[in-house]
Amino acid sequence: MKRINFLLAIGLAQLALAAPVLAQSALEQIEEAGALRIGTEGTYAPFTYHDSTGALVGFDVEIGREIAERLGVEAEFVEGPWDGLIAGIDANRYDVVINQVGINPERQAKYDFSEPYIASKAALVVREDNEDIQSFEDLEGKRAAQTLTSNYGKMAQEYGAEVVPTEGFDQSIALVLQGRADATINDSLSFYDFRKQQPDAELKIAATQADADFSGVLLAKGKPDLLQAINEALAEIKEDGTYSEISEKYFGEDVSQ
Amino acid sequence: MPPWLSLMLESLPSLLWACLLFTIPLTLLSFALGLGVGFVAALVRLFAPAPLALIVHFYVWVFRGTPLLVQLFLIFYGLPSVGIVLDAFPAAVIGFTLNVGAYSSEIIRAVLSSVPKGQWEAAYSIGMTWSQAMRRTILPQAGRIAVPPLSNTFISLVKDTSLAAAITVPELFRAGQRIVATTYEPLILYVEVALIYLVVSSVLSGLQGRLEKRLSRYGGYLEAAS
Amino acid sequence: MIALEEIDKSFDDLHVLKGTSLTVREGGVTALIGPSGSGKSTLLRCVNLLEIPQSGRVRIDDAMIAFTPGGKVDRKAVLALRRKTGMVFQNFQLFPHLTALENVMEGLLTVLRWDRGRARQRAEDLLEKVGMSEKADAWPSSLSGGQQQRVAIARALAPSPKVLLCDEPTSALDPELAVEVVEVLAQLAREGTTMLMATHDLRLAASIASEVVFLDGGVVVESGPATQLFGAPQRNRTKQFVSTLTAQERPPA
Numbered sequence: 001m002k003r004i005n006f007l008l009a010i011g012l013a014q015l016a017l018a019a020p021v022l023a024q025s026a027l028e029q030i031e032e033a034g035a036l037r038i039g040t041e042g043t044y045a046p047f048t049y050h051d052s053t054g055a056l057v058g059f060d061v062e063i064g065r066e067i068a069e070r071l072g073v074e075a076e077f078v079e080g081p082w083d084g085l086i087a088g089i090d091a092n093r094y095d096v097v098i099n100q101v102g103i104n105p106e107r108q109a110k111y112d113f114s115e116p117y118i119a120s121k122a123a124l125v126v127r128e129d130n131e132d133i134q135s136f137e138d139l140e141g142k143r144a145a146q147t148l149t150s151n152y153g154k155m156a157q158e159y160g161a162e163v164v165p166t167e168g169f170d171q172s173i174a175l176v177l178q179g180r181a182d183a184t185i186n187d188s189l190s191f192y193d194f195r196k197q198q199p200d201a202e203l204k205i206a207a208t209q210a211d212a213d214f215s216g217v218l219l220a221k222g223k224p225d226l227l228q229a230i231n232e233a234l235a236e237i238k239e240d241g242t243y244s245e246i247s248e249k250y251f252g253e254d255v256s257q
Numbered sequence: 258m259p260p261w262l263s264l265m266l267e268s269l270p271s272l273l274w275a276c277l278l279f280t281i282p283l284t285l286l287s288f289a290l291g292l293g294v295g296f297v298a299a300l301v302r303l304f305a306p307a308p309l310a311l312i313v314h315f316y317v318w319v320f321r322g323t324p325l326l327v328q329l330f331l332i333f334y335g336l337p338s339v340g341i342v343l344d345a346f347p348a349a350v351i352g353f354t355l356n357v358g359a360y361s362s363e364i365i366r367a368v369l370s371s372v373p374k375g376q377w378e379a380a381y382s383i384g385m386t387w388s389q390a391m392r393r394t395i396l397p398q399a400g401r402i403a404v405p406p407l408s409n410t411f412i413s414l415v416k417d418t419s420l421a422a423a424i425t426v427p428e429l430f431r432a433g434q435r436i437v438a439t440t441y442e443p444l445i446l447y448v449e450v451a452l453i454y455l456v457v458s459s460v461l462s463g464l465q466g467r468l469e470k471r472l473s474r475y476g477g478y479l480e481a482a483s
Numbered sequence: 484m485i486a487l488e489e490i491d492k493s494f495d496d497l498h499v500l501k502g503t504s505l506t507v508r509e510g511g512v513t514a515l516i517g518p519s520g521s522g523k524s525t526l527l528r529c530v531n532l533l534e535i536p537q538s539g540r541v542r543i544d545d546a547m548i549a550f551t552p553g554g555k556v557d558r559k560a561v562l563a564l565r566r567k568t569g570m571v572f573q574n575f576q577l578f579p580h581l582t583a584l585e586n587v588m589e590g591l592l593t594v595l596r597w598d599r600g601r602a603r604q605r606a607e608d609l610l611e612k613v614g615m616s617e618k619a620d621a622w623p624s625s626l627s628g629g630q631q632q633r634v635a636i637a638r639a640l641a642p643s644p645k646v647l648l649c650d651e652p653t654s655a656l657d658p659e660l661a662v663e664v665v666e667v668l669a670q671l672a673r674e675g676t677t678m679l680m681a682t683h684d685l686r687l688a689a690s691i692a693s694e695v696v697f698l699d700g701g702v703v704v705e706s707g708p709a710t711q712l713f714g715a716p717q718r719n720r721t722k723q724f725v726s727t728l729t730a731q732e733r734p735p736a
Binding site for chain 2: 044049054168197
Binding site for chain 2: 531533558562565566568569570572574576577578579580589590593594595638639641642648
């Protein structure tokens with residue numbers, strides 16, 4: 001009996017010593033590198049954009065910086081257009097994507113999401129003089145300017161709209177203003193930011209979604225340590241009031257619901 | 258000051274910075290490397306044995322027959338599927354280099370062939386080797402003839418670097434896109450970006466003209482060889 | 484001694500030289516004459532190996548290269564042989580990106596690796612010899628045909644070759660301009676420069692050649708001293724060919 005216990009003890013001890021020597025987890029790699037690489041657009045105000053000094057700012061950007069800080073590393077942002085952003089995870093160009101990535105079943109099948117860090121309501125934006133479109137259902141057969149792989153793009157398709165592909169929010173807005181598209185669906189928050197910049201633009205919100213969609217930090221599957229660390233960081237950020245601060249700064253309200 | 262002017266002035270520093278940091282280095286690097294590739298390719302097609310020449314012929318055919326934008330996307334977004342992940346700037350340099358290489362190889366090939374065969378014979382007749390003849394006799398003549406078409410390739414390249422925006426290189430055009438994204442003033446910003454490209458390419462055209470003038474002082478080789 | 488032995492040369496299906504042999508007497512001018520297509524230019528260009536024969540031997544002094552069909556040619560041997568010759572071309576082929584002086588200096592600097600001072604001196608002497616000193620700094624495109632050809636002669640002579648090869652040296656010049664070139668060649672002949680000249684200008688051949696070789700269809704029909712070939716040709720074909728020369732134009736017996 002004693003002998004078996006002794007052998008077991010040695011076996012366990014060996015395992016315990018061996019574990020750290022086995023393949024490094026993603027979290028450990030990041031800690032070693034001292035940087036969390038974050039993929040983001042840089043052209044989607046007020047979430048990720050460049051201010052007049054050229055610095056990268058925005059709600060998502062600051063959340064990203066806070067997460068990195070809690071992880072004890074620097075935040076390193078890699079910018080790119082929306083439609084190629086998630087593919088960058090597969091190519092390991094960065095560790096996570098923080099860019100208002102909506103949590104949906106399709107994406108969850110291929111990637112992991114953190115806990116939601118923001119709730120957004122989809123808004124249907126049309127020209128001020130448009131009386132034809134008064135609800136999402138009215139999109140049937142109309143032209144909607146959207147990026148191809150976004151949640152909003154899919155939503156527009158589901159309502160039967162003909163999608164006019166663009167590369168970002170500002171282009172979609174421009175098409176609606178120019179009459180080249182009848183409407184665009186996007187986050188109500190981005191529309192409000194647009195309003196601040198262009199108070200005279202002749203656009204209006206025709207309808208808003210009742211239920212909110214949630215966005216999370218996107219990462220590749222198979223990184224449980226990293227996922228846990230990010231969720232812990234997010235929880236901390238919400239608890240210690242940092243989240244409210246950032247939220248007020250950009251939206252003047254709490255956007256976690 | 259009218260608002261459009263103040264927006265232009267405000268945006269100018271970040272646009273010029275992007276131009277200086279990315280557009281110009283991208284152009285210079287890709288052109289220098291591309292010329293090297295083009296020169297080797299031209300020599301292979303003119304002088305190397307058939308199998309090698311065929312490979313080069315294939316490369317030139319592919320890169321002249323497909324759009325530059327598609328080539329860039331292939332290198333940046335496509336290669337990761339077979340395990341090759343390149344950063345944006347190197348991917349752009351590779352794409353532009355291969356493209357410039359293909360086009361310039363055709364120019365160089367034509368220019369080398371246009372030097373009369375008699376010049377080779379004259380060089381050989383005074384005892385030069387192939388490489389001496391190339392270096393001392395053929396290239397100086399071919400070089401002068403090649404200046405106009407290659408300058409055009411260079412100036413086109415400056416403008417083509419705007420395509421690098423599509424594979425996330427933060428050069429001039431993308432910098433403009435970034436500013437439009439927050440100001441929603443596409444007309445003002447894109448006019449400004451276009452003006453910067455215009456200034457750069459005009460300066461280069463001017464320099465090209467001066468270079469051609471300087472090189473023509475000794476007269477055309479055609480008259481001497483007739 | 485300069486000799487071509489049993490030279491066979493074809494261009495694809497065209498059999499231009501058929502076992503042709505030729506010896507060039509040192510110190511004299513040998514003219515290759517014959518109708519178009521006879522192979523005289525080709526034979527000339529076999530001496531400095533601008534044309535590589537399929538078979539035969541090329542000999543200059545103690546340097547000799549033998550050619551066999553399908554055999555490999557040693558590049559070093561070719562260069563060594565070539566450097567004993569100088570050539571003057573029908574259309575001059577001066578280097579347009581160099582001045583007249585630089586054209587003459589080029590071979591000395593690049594091939595023989597002389598230092599600039601020595602090369603310049605030699606080039607200036609040669610330009611004086613051909614009467615082109617005043618145009619030393621001129622670009623070839625600003626020179627007349629005759630002037631260009633004279634510079635070309637100086638360039639060919641710069642490395643003191645064993646034999647000066649002239650391929651139709653006056654054929655691209657109108658008669659007025661040809662005169663100055665002929666004078667230079669005649670002067671060189673008087674000084675004992677070994678020359679081999681292919682030309683369809685019978686008057687030129689008659690006036691400076693000491694030996695003449697008549698080529699027809701890639702075969703030597705007749706060869707001998709100029710006086711004999713022009714004055715009293717032995718073969719009918721030769722008679723026919725040189726009959727275009729009037730009595731006054733023939734060299735004195």
